[in-house]
Amino acid sequence: MSAYLDGLKMLARRDLSERQVRQRLVRKGHEQDAIDDAIAQLREEHAIDDARVAQTIARTAATAKHRGKLRVRQEIERAGIGRDTAARAVDDVFETIDNDALIEASLQKRLRGRSTIADDKEFQRLYRYLTAQGFEDDRIMKALTARHRR
Numbered sequence: 001m002s003a004y005l006d007g008l009k010m011l012a013r014r015d016l017s018e019r020q021v022r023q024r025l026v027r028k029g030h031e032q033d034a035i036d037d038a039i040a041q042l043r044e045e046h047a048i049d050d051a052r053v054a055q056t057i058a059r060t061a062a063t064a065k066h067r068g069k070l071r072v073r074q075e076i077e078r079a080g081i082g083r084d085t086a087a088r089a090v091d092d093v094f095e096t097i098d099n100d101a102l103i104e105a106s107l108q109k110r111l112r113g114r115s116t117i118a119d120d121k122e123f124q125r126l127y128r129y130l131t132a133q134g135f136e137d138d139r140i141m142k143a144l145t146a147r148h149r150r
Helices: 003-013 018-027 032-044 050-064 069-078 083-094 099-111 120-132 137-147
Strands: none
Touching: 003 018, 003 032, 018 032, 050 069, 050 083, 069 083, 099 120, 099 137, 120 137
């Protein structure tokens, strides 16, 4: 089967970045020239669009997974999308999202319905979790301090 058809089948199932398609075609054993031709044709047909993929990743990570800007940008860059495209996608998506509400949703998920943080150990654990989710330190401290029982 041609690299183009394999690429098209991959993209029919899921939006992928150019780098992801390239990597998968290499794993399937296609020659580099055939991969380059296939990628060029897929790009020309707008089947591959890194900006669209970046937007999709950003929207899903922020709204469904409750992740912060930093983590979302890392996920986009891990998909092989350039820093500028990733930054634009993150800025576009987070323009319409309330960051504090996003942190609250992520925090609520971890607290499992409780409204307060039990002790300093849990405070620290939640801080590490929210940092790993890509939220900014000042927003994390504000959210955690508001729920910390002293």
